[in-house]
Amino acid sequence: xxxxxxxxxxxxxxxxxxxxxxxxxxxxxxxxxxxxxxxxxxxxxxxxxxxxxxxxxxxxxxxxxxxxxxxxxxxxxxxxxxxxxxxxxxxxxxxxxxxxxxxxxxxxxxxxxxxxxxxxxxxxxxxxxxxxxxxxxxxxxxxxxxxxxxxxxxxxxxxxxxxxxxxxxxxxxxxxxxxxxxxxxxxxxxxxxxxxxxxxxxxxxxxxxxxxxxxxxxxxxxxxxxxxxxxxxxxxxxxxxxxxxxxxxxxxxxxxxxxxxxxxxxxxxxxxxxxxxxxxxxxxxxxxxxxxxxxxxxxxxxxxxxxxxxxxxxxxxxxxxxxxxxxxxxxxxxxxxxx
Amino acid sequence: xxxxxxxxxxxxxxxxxxxxxxxxxxxxxxxxxxxxxxxxxxxxxxxxxxxxxxxxxxxxxxxxxxxxxxxxxxxxxxxxxxxxxxxxxxxxxxxxxxxxxxxxxxxxxxxxxxxxxxxxxxxxxxxxxxxxxxxxxxxxxxxxxxxxxxxxxxxxxxxxxxxxxxxxxxxxxxxxxxxxxxxxxxxxxxxxxxxxxxxxxxxxxxxxxxxxxxxxxxxxxxxxxxxxxxxxxxxxxxxxxxxxxxxxxxxxxxxxxxxxxxxxxxxxxxxxxxxxxxxxxxxxxxxxxxxxxxxxxxxxxxxxxxxxxxxxxxxxxxxxxxxxxxxxxxxxxxxxxxx
DNA sequence: GTCATTTGTGATAGCGCTATCAAAATCATG
DNA sequence: CATGATTTTGATAGCGCTATCACAAATGAC
Numbered sequence: 118x119x120x121x122x123x124x125x126x127x128x129x130x131x132x133x134x135x136x137x138x139x140x141x142x143x144x145x146x147x148x149x150x151x152x153x154x155x156x157x158x159x160x161x162x163x164x165x166x167x168x169x170x171x172x173x174x175x176x177x178x179x180x181x182x183x184x185x186x187x188x189x190x191x192x193x194x195x196x197x198x199x200x201x202x203x204x205x206x207x208x209x210x211x212x213x214x215x216x217x218x219x220x221x222x223x224x225x226x227x228x229x230x231x232x233x234x235x236x237x238x239x240x241x242x243x244x245x246x247x248x249x250x251x252x253x254x255x256x257x258x259x260x261x262x263x264x265x266x267x268x269x270x271x272x273x274x275x276x277x278x279x280x281x282x283x284x285x286x287x288x289x290x291x292x293x294x295x296x297x298x299x300x301x302x303x304x305x306x307x308x309x310x311x312x313x314x315x316x317x318x319x320x321x322x323x324x325x326x327x328x329x330x331x332x333x334x335x336x337x338x339x340x341x342x343x344x345x346x347x348x349x350x351x352x353x354x355x356x357x358x359x360x361x362x363x364x365x366x367x368x369x370x371x372x373x374x375x376x377x378x379x380x381x382x383x384x385x386x387x388x389x390x391x392x393x394x395x396x397x398x399x400x401x402x403x404x405x406x407x408x409x410x411x412x413x414x415x416x417x418x419x420x421x422x423x424x425x426x427x428x429x430x431x432x433x434x435x436x437x438x439x440x441x442x443x444x445x446x447x448x449x450x451x452x453x454x455x456x
Numbered sequence: 457x458x459x460x461x462x463x464x465x466x467x468x469x470x471x472x473x474x475x476x477x478x479x480x481x482x483x484x485x486x487x488x489x490x491x492x493x494x495x496x497x498x499x500x501x502x503x504x505x506x507x508x509x510x511x512x513x514x515x516x517x518x519x520x521x522x523x524x525x526x527x528x529x530x531x532x533x534x535x536x537x538x539x540x541x542x543x544x545x546x547x548x549x550x551x552x553x554x555x556x557x558x559x560x561x562x563x564x565x566x567x568x569x570x571x572x573x574x575x576x577x578x579x580x581x582x583x584x585x586x587x588x589x590x591x592x593x594x595x596x597x598x599x600x601x602x603x604x605x606x607x608x609x610x611x612x613x614x615x616x617x618x619x620x621x622x623x624x625x626x627x628x629x630x631x632x633x634x635x636x637x638x639x640x641x642x643x644x645x646x647x648x649x650x651x652x653x654x655x656x657x658x659x660x661x662x663x664x665x666x667x668x669x670x671x672x673x674x675x676x677x678x679x680x681x682x683x684x685x686x687x688x689x690x691x692x693x694x695x696x697x698x699x700x701x702x703x704x705x706x707x708x709x710x711x712x713x714x715x716x717x718x719x720x721x722x723x724x725x726x727x728x729x730x731x732x733x734x735x736x737x738x739x740x741x742x743x744x745x746x747x748x749x750x751x752x753x754x755x756x757x758x759x760x761x762x763x764x765x766x767x768x769x770x771x772x773x774x775x776x777x778x779x780x781x782x783x784x785x786x787x788x789x790x791x792x793x794x795x
Numbered sequence: 796g797t798c799a800t801t802t803g804t805g806a807t808a809g810c811g812c813t814a815t816c817a818a819a820a821t822c823a824t825g
Numbered sequence: 826c827a828t829g830a831t832t833t834t835g836a837t838a839g840c841g842c843t844a845t846c847a848c849a850a851a852t853g854a855c
Contacts, residue, residue, distance in 0.1 A: 127524045131841055142805040147843060157803065177580040178526065179841035181517040182810050185466045189560070189581075197545055203536035210563055219578060221528070222561040224549055239558060241516040242528075353747040378744070385724075385749040405717070405744070408692040410724040470811055481835040486813060496833065518811035521840050 130173045139167035150175065181243050188218045190431070191239040194250040195227045199347065200318065200373070201401065201420030202250060205272060208424020209248070216432055218245060227313065229255050240265060246431050252276035252283075253317045268434045272427045274318050282434070284427045284446070288318060291416050291448040292325030295398060296370055298414075299456060300333045304368040304396060308339035308359050310380070311372050312347035319347075322372045322400070339363050347372060352379020356387075366395060368456060374399035374406040377413055381455070396456035402449075411454035418448050469512045478506040489514065520582050527557045529770070530578040533589040534566045538686065539657065539712070540740065540759030541589060544611060547763020548587070555771055557584060566652065568594050579604060585770050591615035591622075592656045607773045611766045613657050621773070623766045623785070627657060630755050630787040631664030634737060635709055637753075638795060639672045643707040643735060647678035647698050649719070650711050651686035658686075661711045661739070678702050686711060691718020695726075705734060707795060713738035713745040716752055720794070735795035741788075750793035757787050 136143040141160055149156045149164040156164070167173075181187035190213065194202050210220060221239055225232035233255050236247070240261060246268040254262075262269045262280050269281035274288045299307055309326050311319045323340070330337035341358055345351040352375060359366055371377035377399030384391050391397055391411055399406050402417035423446055475482040480499055488495045488503040495503070506512075520526035529552065533541050549559060560578055564571035572594050575586070579600060585607040593601075601608045601619050608620035613627045638646055648665050650658045662679070669676035680697055684690040691714060698705055710716035716738030723730050730736055730750055738745050741756035762785055 127840075129841095132843095133841080136805095143841090144806085144843075145804060148804090151843090155803075160804085174576075174580055176521075176582070176841055178517060178520040178582050179810090180843075182515075182521050182812085183841075183843040185810065185843095187517065197536065197542035203542070206536055206561075207563055207565075214562070214574065214577070217577065219560050219581075220562070221558050222545075223553070223559070224546055226546075235553065237513075238553070238556065241513055242558075243515070243517050349744045350747045375743075379747050382747050382749045404714075405688045408689045408718050408721050410721045466810075468811095471813095472811080475835095482811090483813075483835060484833085487834090490813090494833075499834085515811055518840090519813075521842085522811075522813040524813095524840065 129176070130171045131176070132173075134171055135164065135167045135173050138171060139163045185243055186245065187243045188216075188245050189221055189242055190218055190246045190248060191221045191223070191236065191242075191244050192248040192250070193223050193225055193232055193235055193239075195225050196346070197222075197224055200250075200273065201418060201423075204420035205250070205424035205427070208421040208426075209428045210424075212425055212428025212432065216435075218431075220248075225251075229253065229258075233258050236261065245435065246270065248272060248427065248431075251317060252279070254280075268431055270427055270431060272423055274321060276317075282430060284430060285423055286418055286446055286448045288321035289325040289328070291418075292322045292370075292372075292400070293329045294325075294450060295400070295416050296326050296329035297333070298450060298452075299368050299370065299396065299398065300329060300335065302396075302456065304456075305335055306339070306363065306365045306367040307335065308341070308363060308366050308369045309337075309372070310352070310355055310359070310369060310376055311340065311342040312345055312351050312355075312376060313343070319372055326370060339366065348375045349379040349382070352376035352381075353383040354379070356380040356383040360387075368396035368398070371397065371399050374401040374403040374413060374415055377415070377455075378405050378409050381409055381411075381413070392454065392456050398456050402451050406451075406453075414453045414456045415451050416448045417451050419446055422446055468515070469510045471512075471514070473510055474503065474506045474512050477510060478502045524582055525584065526582045527555075527584050528560055528581055529557055529585045529587060530560045530562070530575070530581075530583050531587040531589075532562050532564055532571055532574050532578070534564050535685070536561075536563055539589075539612065540757060540762075543759035544589070544763035544766070547760040547765075548767045549763075551764055551767025551771065555774075557770075559587075564590075568592065568597075572597050575600065584774065585609065587611060587766065587770075590656060591618070593619075607770055609766055609770060611762055613660060615656075621769060623769060624762055625757055625785055625787045627660035628664040628667070630757075631661045631709075631711075631739070632668045633664075633789060634739070634755050635665050635668035636672070637789060637791075638707050638709065638735065638737065639668060639674065641735075641795065643795075644674055645678070645702065645704045645706040646674065647680070647702060647705050647708045648676075648711070649691070649694055649698070649708060649715055650679065650681040651684055651690050651694075651715060652682070658711055665709060678705065687714045688718040688721070691715035691720075692722040693718070695719040695722040699726075707731075707735035707737070710736065710738050713740040713742040713752060713754055716754070716794075717744050717748050720748055720750075720752070731793070731795045737795050741790050745790075745792075753792045753795045754790050755787045756790050758785055761785055 132143050132146050136146045146164050149161050153161055223235040236258055244267050248270045250273050252271050271279050271283045272285050274285040276283050327337050341355055343351050343355050377397050380397050389395050399413045399415040402415045406413035406415045471482050471485050475485045485503050488500050562574040575597055583606050587609045589612050591610050598619055610618050610622045611624050613624040615622050666676050680694055682690050682694050716736050719736050728734050738752045738754040741754050745752035745754045
């Protein structure tokens with residue numbers, strides 16, 4: 118009967134099946150699902166019933182091809198475990214998932230050439246947008262993203278020449294205020310512990326710190342920039358280096374809470390009293406900073422809110438609205454006992 | 457001249473453009489890119505040149521539709537910040553990216569209905585596989601995944617009735633040995649601190665602990681199961697509860713290093729000496745456990761290796777090979793100063 | 796009532812790629 | 826050199842959906 122010469126369908130229920138079941142054209146079904154207001158109530162109900170009965174699920178692949186656009190967003194992060202990355206992701210997903218968007222995530226492990234490769238692969242799908250957790254990119258990457266004309270969002274920290282959109286906190290100011298707070302409390306011999314400073318975000322920290330130190334005529338020379346990750350063990354490992362190089366150290370600013378907690382533990386080991394002998398402050402207001410001993414003075418960064426704001430900004434772009442600029446995302450000083 | 461009646465192309469370079477440039481058919485180009493060995497060297501070079509010259513990038517969307525399969529893998533995790541999730545992701549990506557696979561990541565936030573919704577959305581793309589970081593699922597989800605006939609991988613811990621594949625460590629045994637080690641060191645009044653025990657993984661911990669305690673005729677009643685996340689602050693918050701309920705407590709087993717570190721800090725605050733007054737052990741061998749004060753006895757879980765092994769298992773499935781069972785993934789006891 | 800406008804609906808033709816098959820080219824064999 | 830077996834290549838027809846346009850139906854203006 119039926120001449121099945123070429124490839125037969127994959128067996129799954131298709132739009133055409135639903136259309137036949139409901140006794141309408143395929144376009145009407147397509148519209149009923151995407152823009153219900155364009156279809157009369159009568160047909161809409163019929164179609165809904167048919168969808169239910171057949172258990173139809175749209176094939177996004179076909180949709181993406183036909184419309185030359187998808188609801189897939191690429192996200193490239195340097196390291197999933199660092200810098201509030203998972204919180205931002207959670208915030209993004211919170212907003213984007215209900216709107217039908219999926220996120221393809223990839224980790225560049227802090228390597229620009231890896232970021233390039235990842236994006237090359239990711240952009241072969243018709244992306245709806247790209248989200249980057251860094252502002253430093255290879256020229257090729259900038260080119261691709263610019264020419265692709267999809268929304269590009271660089272999040273985490275503010276930057277001067279964003280490819281397209283940029284949402285994040287002002288690290289320079291945040292670090293400036295943190296450092297100045299220490300200075301105003303009377304500390305003079307202050308050190309800065311960075312980790313992986315080749316990263317733009319840590320350079321911003323450095324800049325804010327310089328600004329504060331120079332403003333108050335203090336020496337900004339006590340800086341260590343560890344090549345390791347900004348985690349607990351690096352913090353513990355670097356504290357001795359500081360004490361060796363600058364025995365007069367009174368306070369230590371760390372660019373992450375993990376570094377600070379690591380330093381805190383090393384102080385305990387060496388019977389250095391915090392804050393009496395040495396004040397230590399962190400950055401991030403992580404969970405650890407709130408319960409460590411002594412509790413850590415730090416800067417709260419609203420990572421989750423950044424994610425939410427970023428998601429909303431993207432949705433606004435997709436629907437062509439003007440981006441509603443909600444509450445500004447500002448870091449907050451959290452004064453605790455470590456200084 | 458050219459009658460552009462219907463929709464025109466998107467402007468991007470297509471396979472057909474390359475074919476024309478190289479003077480061959482589209483199928484030959486398609487083959488040259490996917491299965492080069494099926495194309496003669498002469499044409500292959502010509503096609504390579506054309507690809508280079510035109511800057512052709514395949515459209516994965518079209519490929520996925522035409523072949524009814526893609527290189528997109530869905531991954532659903534309960535919480536990106538917990539339980540070595542980011543390490544496993546890194547391991548997976550390390551293996552899967554070079555093979556051309558992308559990962560769509562989503563967070564269920566420990567809610568089964570959310571997992572269901574996420575998977576429903578994700579499965580609308582022609583997935584190559586699905587990776588789940590849990591073994592507890594709604595029946596609907598099990599059905600979908602079983603019927604879809606794609607490889608399904610449940611990772612993190614071993615489970616009894618996997619949907620398809622399962623790679624992970626044996627938490628029951630790991631916790632059994634950790635507890636038994638404490639017992640053999642002479643501790644008798646031992647407590648167990650779980651967080652979010654409704655999760656299957658913590659129930660496995662509980663089971664291992666019961667096994668050890670009962671084997672040595674000790675009371676397994678000192679258990680607290682906090683409803684909060686297994687993080688530092690929960691650890692700190694729950695320690696007083698233990699001391700209140702069981703003042704005779706000699707040792708505390710925590711199901712995560714973060715809980716243990718939190719408890720450690722709370723001990724410092726209360727001048728409880730570890731391990732003299734109270735021994736504390738963790739689980740995970742996280743970075744913090746290696747530098748905290750005192751350093752934490754814990755169980756090392758090879759999260760990254762689990763990810764790598766999982767990626768390799770998937771690749772093997774994709775290419776139809778028999779899965780090469782590499783080194784078994786076993787947790788290791790790390791004895792340090794906290795007990 | 797006619798005509799212009801605004802809906803609502805469906806036939807059709809792709810989107811860019813791959814499965815399938817048939818034709819062409821190459822190789823092996825006697 | 827003919828014959829069959831094998832490899833290489835290309836024409837064709839979809840994959841399941843949406844953009845586009847054309848037409849029918851409903852609405853409004855006069």
